Amino acid sequence: MTHxxxxxxxxxxxxxxxxxxxxxxxxxxxxxxxxxxxLQQQRxxxxxxxxxxxxxxxxxAWKRDGHHAAQLYHVLCVILVFAGLATGWGLxxxxxxxxxxxxxxxxxxxxxxxxxxxxxxLFWLLSTVPNRIPLLGSxxxxxxxxxxxxxxxxxxxxxxxxxxxxxxxxxDDAYATALAPATRWLFSFWSQLFSVCFNIGVLLAAxxxxxFSDLAFAWSTTLNIDATTFHHMLSALSWPWHTLFPDxxxxxxxxxxxxxxRLEEGSIxxxxxxxxxxxxxxxxxxxxxxxxxxxxLIPRLLTLLISWWRFRHHLDxxxxxxxxxxxxxxRMNSPLISTSAPQPESVVEFDAGSGDGPSESGRYxxxxxxxxxxxxxxxxxxxxxxxxxxxxxxxxxLTAGGSRTTDQDSATIVSVCNLKPEGVAxxxxxxxxxxxxxxxxxxxxxxxxxxxxxxxxxxxxxRDGVDxxxxxxxxxxxxxLKDPDLHIEAMGPAQ
Amino acid sequence: xxxSLFAIVGHPxxxxxxxxxxxxxxxxxxxxxxxxxxxxNRYYPMIVDGETLYALVDTPGFQRARAALEWMQKxxxxxxxxxxxxxxxxxxxxxxxxxxxECSLLTPILDGAGILYVIDGSRPFGEEYEAEMExxxxxGQPSLALINMIGDSDYSEEWNIALGxxxxxxxxxxxxxxxxxxxxxxxxxxxxxxxxxxxxLQKAVRILEEEQQRRQKMSARMIxxxxxxxxxxxxxxxxxxxxxxxxxxxSLQQVYKRDLTAIEQQCxxxxxxxxxxxxxxxxxxxxQLLDEDLFATQTWLLFGLTQxxxxxxxxxxxxxxxxxxxxxxxxxxxxxxxxxxxMIGGVSAWVTTDRIADTKILGLPLGGKQLSIxxxxxxxxxxxxxxxxxxxxxxxxxxxxxxxxxxxxxxxxAWLQSADTxxxxxxxxxxxxxxxxxxLNPDLVDAxxxxxxxxxxxxxxxxxxxxxxxxxxxxxxxxGEG
Numbered sequence: 001m002t003h004x005x006x007x008x009x010x011x012x013x014x015x016x017x018x019x020x021x022x023x024x025x026x027x028x029x030x031x032x033x034x035x036x037x038x039l040q041q042q043r044x045x046x047x048x049x050x051x052x053x054x055x056x057x058x059x060x061a062w063k064r065d066g067h068h069a070a071q072l073y074h075v076l077c078v079i080l081v082f083a084g085l086a087t088g089w090g091l092x093x094x095x096x097x098x099x100x101x102x103x104x105x106x107x108x109x110x111x112x113x114x115x116x117x118x119x120x121x122l123f124w125l126l127s128t129v130p131n132r133i134p135l136l137g138s139x140x141x142x143x144x145x146x147x148x149x150x151x152x153x154x155x156x157x158x159x160x161x162x163x164x165x166x167x168x169x170x171x172d173d174a175y176a177t178a179l180a181p182a183t184r185w186l187f188s189f190w191s192q193l194f195s196v197c198f199n200i201g202v203l204l205a206a207x208x209x210x211x212f213s214d215l216a217f218a219w220s221t222t223l224n225i226d227a228t229t230f231h232h233m234l235s236a237l238s239w240p241w242h243t244l245f246p247d248x249x250x251x252x253x254x255x256x257x258x259x260x261x262r263l264e265e266g267s268i269x270x271x272x273x274x275x276x277x278x279x280x281x282x283x284x285x286x287x288x289x290x291x292x293x294x295x296x297l298i299p300r301l302l303t304l305l306i307s308w309w310r311f312r313h314h315l316d317x318x319x320x321x322x323x324x325x326x327x328x329x330x331r332m333n334s335p336l337i338s339t340s341a342p343q344p345e346s347v348v349e350f351d352a353g354s355g356d357g358p359s360e361s362g363r364y365x366x367x368x369x370x371x372x373x374x375x376x377x378x379x380x381x382x383x384x385x386x387x388x389x390x391x392x393x394x395x396x397x398l399t400a401g402g403s404r405t406t407d408q409d410s411a412t413i414v415s416v417c418n419l420k421p422e423g424v425a426x427x428x429x430x431x432x433x434x435x436x437x438x439x440x441x442x443x444x445x446x447x448x449x450x451x452x453x454x455x456x457x458x459x460x461x462x463r464d465g466v467d468x469x470x471x472x473x474x475x476x477x478x479x480x481l482k483d484p485d486l487h488i489e490a491m492g493p494a495q
Numbered sequence: 496x497x498x499s500l501f502a503i504v505g506h507p508x509x510x511x512x513x514x515x516x517x518x519x520x521x522x523x524x525x526x527x528x529x530x531x532x533x534x535x536n537r538y539y540p541m542i543v544d545g546e547t548l549y550a551l552v553d554t555p556g557f558q559r560a561r562a563a564l565e566w567m568q569k570x571x572x573x574x575x576x577x578x579x580x581x582x583x584x585x586x587x588x589x590x591x592x593x594x595x596x597e598c599s600l601l602t603p604i605l606d607g608a609g610i611l612y613v614i615d616g617s618r619p620f621g622e623e624y625e626a627e628m629e630x631x632x633x634x635g636q637p638s639l640a641l642i643n644m645i646g647d648s649d650y651s652e653e654w655n656i657a658l659g660x661x662x663x664x665x666x667x668x669x670x671x672x673x674x675x676x677x678x679x680x681x682x683x684x685x686x687x688x689x690x691x692x693x694x695x696l697q698k699a700v701r702i703l704e705e706e707q708q709r710r711q712k713m714s715a716r717m718i719x720x721x722x723x724x725x726x727x728x729x730x731x732x733x734x735x736x737x738x739x740x741x742x743x744x745x746s747l748q749q750v751y752k753r754d755l756t757a758i759e760q761q762c763x764x765x766x767x768x769x770x771x772x773x774x775x776x777x778x779x780x781x782x783q784l785l786d787e788d789l790f791a792t793q794t795w796l797l798f799g800l801t802q803x804x805x806x807x808x809x810x811x812x813x814x815x816x817x818x819x820x821x822x823x824x825x826x827x828x829x830x831x832x833x834x835x836x837x838m839i840g841g842v843s844a845w846v847t848t849d850r851i852a853d854t855k856i857l858g859l860p861l862g863g864k865q866l867s868i869x870x871x872x873x874x875x876x877x878x879x880x881x882x883x884x885x886x887x888x889x890x891x892x893x894x895x896x897x898x899x900x901x902x903x904x905x906x907x908x909a910w911l912q913s914a915d916t917x918x919x920x921x922x923x924x925x926x927x928x929x930x931x932x933x934x935l936n937p938d939l940v941d942a943x944x945x946x947x948x949x950x951x952x953x954x955x956x957x958x959x960x961x962x963x964x965x966x967x968x969x970x971x972x973x974x975g976e977g
Contacts, residue, residue: 025773033544119815177940178718321937326716327769330709337706338542340521341553374623403622406562431618433508436596437556462619464648473508 006010006315008066015065017324034330046320069166084194088201103218115295151189192304199297217284218258229253250291250340364391366423369416373428375399423454430459430470433475456487465474466490499549499692500608507556509615512896513670515553522896548699554600558692563597577633610638617646620657626696628661632659637688639664714766718884719944721762722945726929729869751868776901813840877926
C-alpha cells in the first residue's frame with residue numbers, strides 16, 4: 001500500500017467514526033459484528049480489519065475526505081521534490097562557480113556541501129533514537145522542532161480548506177495520542193525527501209558543470225594545516241570508498257600541487273602555461289562527487305527509507321488508536337449480545353389531569369358501613385376512633401377481598417345495600433395497588449346500592465403510615481372511574 | 496442446548512419490570528407506579544450472535560386472581576389435571592377482557608416457561624397473594640420466588656415462610672441496587688430450577704462476564720485518554736497590547752475551565768454508553784482548577800515558534816557554528832566554541848525575540864504577545880480527575896437499568912482504592928511524564944489505561960491519599976471543592 005492510500009484510509013476512517021457517533025448503538029453493533037465475522041481471519045491485525053470495515057461501510061463523502069488529503073500529500077511531496085532539486089542545484093552552482101580566474105576552494109565546497117550534511121545527519125540520528133537517556137528528551141524535542149519537514153504543514157494554508165482540514169488531523173492536538181508518532185515520521189519523511197532531492201540537485205549541477213565547463217579546484221585555509229595533514233584528513237574522509245573507488249581519493253601529489261598560494265597568479269587562466277596543471281586541478285571532482293554521494297545522498301536515501309517505513313508503521317498503528325476505533329474493534333470482535341426487547345413496549349397511558357376524580361374532602365358527617373378490604377388487619381375499635389375524628393361514625397364493620405371468595409364479596413355488597421348507610425368507607429392497604437377486582441367491587445356496589453352514596457377509600461399504611469407515592473397511585477387509578485362521590489383519605493399510622 | 500424461557504410474574508407494582516430491566520440491561524422498559532402499566536407480555540431474549548441462550552418475559556400483573564382460581568376450582572378433575580385446567584382457563588378466556596392479564600401471563604408458562612414470581616419484601620405479606628400463588632402452583636412449571644426489596648422496611652422473614660409453601664427456591668434480589676455479581680448469581684439460580692436450562696445459562700453467564708471485562712477495558716482506555724488530555728491541556732489567546740487585564744484573564748480561565756469540563760463530560764457519556772446507559776441524567780460538580788496561577792504571557796511568532804523555541808533554535812545554531820570552529824582546531828578548544836556559540840545564539844534569540852515580534856512585513860506582524868493558560872501542573876490534578884472518573888465508572892458499572900433517578904456524583908470518590916505501593920508508584924511515574932507533556936507517546940496512554948483497569952478490578956476500600964503536595968499549595972483537595 002502506498003502512503004497516500006494509507007493516509008486516505010486514516011482520514012476516511014476518522015470521518016467515518018465521527019459520522020458514526022450519531023448512528024444508533026444497536027444498529028452499529030449489528031452492522032459491525034456482521035463485518036467483524038466476515039473479517040474474522042484478520043482479527044490479529046487491527047489495522048487490516050479496520051480497513052476491511054472501511055471498505056464495507058465506506059460512503060462517498062468519507063472517500064472524498066481521504067482522497068483530498070492524499071492529493072494534498074502528493075502535491076506537498078512534489079513541491080518538496082522540486083524545492084530540493086532547485087535548492088541543491090542553486091547551491092551547487094554557487095559553490096562551484098568558476099570564472100577561470102581563481103580555482104574553486106575545495107575546503108569551501110566540502111564545508112558547504114558535505115560537512116553540514118554530516119552534522120544534520122547526526123541531529124537526525126539524535127532525534128530518532130529511543131528516549132532512554134536523561135535530558136535527551138528535551139534535546140530531541142528541540143531537534144524535532146527544528147526539523148524543516150515541519151514547515152511543510154505551513155504550506156497547507158495555501159491550499160483549499162477541504163484538503164487542508166483533512167490533512168490537518170496530523171497536527172491537531174486532539175489526535176496527538178493517536179497520531180503523534182506518525183506525524184513525527186511524516187515530518188521526517190518530508191525533510192528527508194527534500195534532502196535526497198537536494199543532494200540529487202547538487203549532483204546534477206555538479207555533473208552539469210563538470211560536463212559543460214572546465215572546473216579547477218584548489219584548497220586554501222588560514223589555519224595552520226600543511227599538505228600532509230590535509231591529505232590525512234581527506235584520506236580519513238575518503239575511507240568509506242578508498243577500496244571501491246581509489247581514483248576518488250586525492251593523492252598526496254594532488255593535494256600538494258593544488259594548495260592555493262602555490263599557484264602562480266594567473267597560471268590557471270593561462271592555458272598555454274599551465275594546461276597540464278589545470279587538468280590535474282580538475283582531478284578533484286571524483287572526490288567531491290563521491291563525498292556528496294557518500295555523506296549526502298546515500299545516508300539521506302537511507303533515512304528517507306527509514307522515515308518512509310516508520311511513517312507507514314505508525315500510520316498502521318494509528319488506525320486502531322483513532323477516537324472510536326477501540327470501540328469499533330470491540331464491536332467487531334466480540335459476540336453480538338442483545339438482551340433488550342426487540343419490539344417496542346405497549347403501555348397504558350393514564351389520564352393524570354381529570355378533575356372528576358376522587359376528592360379528599362377531609363371532614364365528613366356520615367354514618368358509614370366500613371369494609372375491611374383484603375384483610376388489612378386493622379383493629380375495628382381503633383379504626384372507629386380514627387374515623388370519628390374525620391366525622392365518620394362506623395355503623396357496621398364488614399370484610400371483603402383477600403382470602404374471601406367473590407361470592408362472599410357479593411354478599412357483603414348486598415349487606416351494605418340493605419343497611420342503607422349514608423356512606424361506605426373501604427379500608428385498603430395503601431401499599432397494595434388497586435387491582436381491577438377491587439374496582440369491580442366498587443363498581444358493583446355503586447351499581448347495586450345508592451348511586452350517589454359517598455364512598456370513601458381509606459388508605460391504611462400500617463405502622464409506617466401512608467406513603468405519599470402510594471396515595472398518588474391510588475388517586476391516579478381511581479380517577480379513571482370518574483366518580484365524583486368517590487373520596488380518598490389517608491389514615492394515620494397504626495397505634 | 497435447550498433455550499430457557501422465564502416468565503416474570505406477580506402482583507402489579509412489585510418490581511417485575513425493574514427486574515427485567517436490570518437483567519436485560521434495557522432502560523427502555525417502562526417502570527411505573529401505576530398498576531396495569533404493562534398490558535402485554537414483552538420478550539427480552541439474550542441473543543448471542545444469533546443464538547438465543549435464554550429469554551425473559553415481562554408479564555402484566557394478576558388483576559382478578561381470585562375469580563380465575565374460583566373458575567379453575569369449579570372444573571372437575573384431580574391434581575394431575577390442574578395444568579390442563581389452567582390451559583382450559585386460558586383457552587376459554589383468551590378473548591375475555593376481564594381476564595386479559597391472567598391469560599397473558601399464563602400463556603408463556605403453559606408454553607414451558609419457568610416461573611419467576613416477584614414480590615416486594617419491604618411490604619408485609621397479604622392473603623390476596625395466595626390465589627395467584629395457587630394458580631402458579633397449578634401450572635406445574637418449575638418456579639423460583641424473588642423477594643424484591645423496593646422499600647426500606649424488611650418483611651423478608653414472613654415472606655420466606657409464605658413463599659416456601661409454594662416455591663422450592665426463594666431468593667432475595669434488589670433490582671435497583673444489584674451489582675453485576677448479584678445479577679450473575681441470579682442468572683445461575685435460574686439454572687437451578689430445571690437441569691436442562693443450566694448449560695445455556697452458564698454459557699450466558701460466561702459471555703456476560705467476558706463482556707463486562709471488555710467494557711472495563713474500553714472504559715479504562717477512555718479515562719486514560721481523558722486524563723492525558725486534561726493534564727496537558729493548554730489554551731492561548733493573542734493579546735492586542737502589552738498589558739493583560741483581569742477581564743481577559745477571567746474570560747480565558749472560564750473558557751479553559753469550560754473546555755476541561757467538556758472533555759471530562761464527554762468521557763462520562765462515553766463510559767455510560769459502553770454500559771448501555773444512554774439516557775442518564777447526571778449531577779456532578781465541575782472539576783476545579785487546582786493551580787493558583789495557570790497563566791503565562793508569551794511571545795508568539797510566525798510559523799508557531801514560541802520565544803522558548805526560538806531561543807533553543809538560536810542556541811543550537813550557535814552551537815553548530817562554534818562546533819565547526821572546534822572541528823577546525825581538531826578539538827583543541829575543548830568544545831568551547833560550541834559552548835560559547837550556543838550561549839551567544841541563545842542570548843541573541845532571547846534579546847531579539849520581542850523585536851522580531853514587533854516587526855511587520857507587508858503590514859503583517861511577525862509576532863506578538865499571547866496569554867497562555869495551562870497545563871495543570873498541580874500534582875494532585877491527575878489523581879483528582881482519575882478519582883472522579885473511577886468513582887463515576889464504579890457507579891455506572893453497578894447501576895442497574897431499573898434505576899431511573901439522576902446519577903448523583905457528589906460523594907468523595909473512592910479512588911486509588913486498595914492500590915499497593917508498587918501500583919501507585921507506577922501511576923505516579925506516568926503522571927510525572929504526563930506533566931512533562933509527553934502525551935505524544937501513545938504508549939503512555941496505554942500504560943495508564945492498563946493501570947486504571949487494574950484499579951477498576953480492585954474492591955472498594957479505604958481511600959489512600961495522593962502523594963504529598965507542596966505545603967505552599969495546601970492540602971490535597973477533594974474534587975468539587977477547589
